[in-house]
Amino acid sequence: MGDDPFTGMVASKAERKERQLCRQAHEALSEALATLNDSILLEVWVAAVEPAPDGSRLAVIVQAPRGAPLDEVKERLERVAGYLRSEVASAIHRKRAPTLVFQVMPP
Structure with missing residues (x-):
């Protein structure tokens, strides 16, 4: 029952599309952060950018700069989330831009 080759092809295509979406979002976010007038976010x-749990919501995993409090980095990211989401929307080819959820790791 689980050996249906068609189901496997559909899942494989969906996974490939999600990987492509994450790659495009990663690029767009990296470029957008480099344009901000914020010494910490620069x-x-x-x-990484990963589906959370699918392409409608993306987990954006960032590494904080040395010496920056993690909660402050997350707060600043959330403040510019609308801008970042619009940059992702212009870089991807989907009807709806995914929601971004930020996870901040220490340096």
């Missing part, structure tokens, strides 16, 4: 590094 130093933030986008480590």
